[in-house]
Amino acid sequence: QTVVTQEPSFSVSPGGTVTLTCGLSSGSVSTSNYPSWYQQTPGQPPRTLIYSTNTRSSGVPDRFSGSILGNKAALTITGAQADDESDYYCVLYMGSGISVFGGGTKLTVL
Amino acid sequence: EVQLLESGGGLVQPGGSLRLSCAASGFTFSTYAMSWVRQAPGKGLEWFSSISGSGDNTDYADSVKGRFTISRDNSKNTVYLQMNSLRADDTAVYYCASRAYRNGWFFDYWGQGTLVTVSS
Numbered sequence: 426q427t428v429v430t431q432e433p434s435f436s437v438s439p440g441g442t443v444t445l446t447c448g449l450s451s452g453s454v455s456t457s458n459y460p461s462w463y464q465q466t467p468g469q470p471p472r473t474l475i476y477s478t479n480t481r482s483s484g485v486p487d488r489f490s491g492s493i494l495g496n497k498a499a500l501t502i503t504g505a506q507a508d509d510e511s512d513y514y515c516v517l518y519m520g521s522g523i524s525v526f527g528g529g530t531k532l533t534v535l
Numbered sequence: 536e537v538q539l540l541e542s543g544g545g546l547v548q549p550g551g552s553l554r555l556s557c558a559a560s561g562f563t564f565s566t567y568a569m570s571w572v573r574q575a576p577g578k579g580l581e582w583f584s585s586i587s588g589s590g591d592n593t594d595y596a597d598s599v600k601g602r603f604t605i606s607r608d609n610s611k612n613t614v615y616l617q618m619n620s621l622r623a624d625d626t627a628v629y630y631c632a633s634r635a636y637r638n639g640w641f642f643d644y645w646g647q648g649t650l651v652t653v654s655s
Contacts, residue, residue: 482643
């Protein structure tokens with residue numbers, strides 16, 4: 426069974442830079458997994474941030490960027506702001522119509 | 536403006552059935568695949584079903600295969616989720632999401648979600 430791994434929690438100082446990662450329990454993440462990233466605050470639906478590894482969704486600030494780092498997908502937030510404090514989820518496409526969410530990373534800005 | 540509005544959630548007993556609907560507006564519905572994603576209380580997001588724009592192709596996660604059925608009516612711009620043999624661990628907020636392909640598949644727009652509670 427494919428497991429998509431994310432750091433359970435992370436903290437960043439206001440104005441700082443943080444990189445969240447998204448890996449596979451077995452194997453490496455590649456652009457063929459079409460990594461995408463979603464932001465969610467409590468009680469709200471997810472918001473699409475990044476798709477196809479590094480393309481920002483409409484209206485997403487350019488302080489959010491996506492990439493492949495080593496064998497993982499990565500979401501980097503540069504110049505973190507207080508309202509970036511959220512849960513962040515990655516999704517990997519596994520082929521045959523199957524998408525798998527990571528467990529999510531709770532980001533604290535303090 | 537794109538809108539996805541889920542309905543049909545509620546309280547159902549274990550073993551029971553429920554049908555969710557998601558009404559879409561603001562985009563050419565028939566050209567978009569659609570998906571259902573759920574979130575159990577205090578837990579993460581889980582993709583579990585998608586349907587192609589034409590409705591000819593469907594996909595399911597193992598967790599719901601054989602119990603849940605996704606369908607769509609493009610004349611009504613609506614996607615449905617028929618849930619049978621419901622279990623306590625199906626309790627979750629159920630989101631519908633459009634699924635787009637731009638150099639790769641991703642979830643584009645999201646509804647506000649509808650809560651399904653499975654309990655006796």
